Amino acid sequence: MLINCVAYENGAKLADIPVESISDYISRPGCFVWVALSDATPEELAVMQLEFGLHPLAVEDAQHGHQRPKVEEYGDSLFVVMHLVEPSDAGEQCIHVGEVDVFVGSNYVLSVRNRSRQGFLGVRERCEREPELLKNGAGFVLYALMDAVVDRYFPVIDALEDELESIEQQIFTQGGAARDKIKQLYELKRRSMVLKRAVAPLTEAAGKLHGGRVPQICMSSQEYFRDVGDHLGRINGSIDAMRDTVATAIQVNLSMVTIEESEVTKRLAAWASIFAVCTAFAGIWGMNFEFMPELKFRWGYPTALALIAATCGYLYYRFRRAGWL
Incomplete structure (x- = not known):
């Protein structure tokens, strides 16, 4: 489903345009088009592939979904996969994992969001409020999308840490079934692994966008991608610390049972x-x-x-x- 299709020039929004006019705008110097799709059909992706000249392998990955977070280069374009982690409809005790695939070229950005209720309209509004940064083109839009995805990891990790602290306090209180506490700890560990699978590969992939041989599209936004990498490093460290704490809590719980x-x-x-x-x-x-x-x-x-x-x-x-x- 098409969410929006907007043309930008020199950091300013030109207009909402129909899909049929994309090729007219991307041929203009200093202009790029930002298209957002949600749960795109193969037919919609085929149209976008024709308009932007997307690589067939990248389009195939976007169609199949369930990809590992990554950043791949196809000539002078990038294909970025990120996982969207959010609470499930079943409650905060479950984590739902969606996906956003981003195609980035010198004169276009195509984001394809799958299996997620949270959109990126706020990201578009943020970019439009910062025309000086939006002048950097598609590279800055990619940063804004990555930054929004990473920022959504923080509430999840905070909720997991609060739950772990609550379980730790219960371990040293009288009463309560030890089996239930161990079950809670293992469930918490499982959810932390879901977040780990989203963060760890993305941390490695984001390193390609700052320092060393940086893709030309991202040259003007290296410091911003470095900031995203720092956030991912913090989250990754928090997950590792939480996993160690969960393992320790399980051992302490078993020791308390023995005592x-x-x-x-x-x-x-x-x-x-x-x-x-x-x-x-x-x-x-x-x-x-x-x-x-x-x-x-x-x-x-x-x-x-x-x-x-x-x-x-x-x-x-x-x-x-x-x-x-």
């Missing part, structure tokens, strides 16, 4: 020892021998009960003092 089981075992052992003394005394005095000296003693029964109670009380005191009860 709780040890406490239960000690309590059971202490009570078993106390009742074992009762059983031992009762077993001795319960033997049916004829010549047992205690059988003729008037106060034998109360004395036996008192001795059992005193011994059990002493054992309870010692176990209590040792922290077993």
Whole structure:
């Protein structure tokens, strides 16, 4: 579906133009056309391929989708794939991954957004508010799109970190099923891996756009792409730190379970020892021998009960003092 098709010249918007007029505008010096598509059909991509002269392999990747984030050069044009990470309709506990494919040439920008509800109208408005920067042409538009995609990663990583902090606090509280906490931690780790698969390849790909042999399209915007690379580096570091924390939290949770089981075992052992003394005394005095000296003693029964109670009380005191009860 066509979202918009706009022609720009010298950093200023000329007009919204029909697709049929694209070739007329891109042939003008200092003019470039920015087209935005959403969930494009093969027919729409075929029209754009004809208008802009897109490379067939890049068009094929855009049609199939589900590509790894990357930056590829085809002659004097670029093909950029980025993942769009956003909360799913199922709730914040799930992450939905969309994709935006960007074709960039010296006189055109074509963005194709797939499986995502969030558009880039704000990016277009930002660029139009900065005509001095928009004079840099298609390279600056590519930066603005990449910057918008990367900025959308920050709320996701913040939400994951807040959830991890909440789970960590629950680990040291009494109650709660250990199985549920481990399940939450593994689910959090899975979602962090989804974000990692979006960020890590893009970090490597963005490095091609600043420093070293930079594509001609991006020469005038190198410092801006460097800023995007810094943001990606921060996010990548946060993800790695969070994954390490999740692994540590799982180990701590298992250790807490072991400690709780040890406490239960000690309590059971202490009570078993106390009742074992009762059983031992009762077993001795319960033997049916004829010549047992205690059988003729008037106060034998109360004395036996008192001795059992005193011994059990002493054992309870010692176990209590040792922290077993």
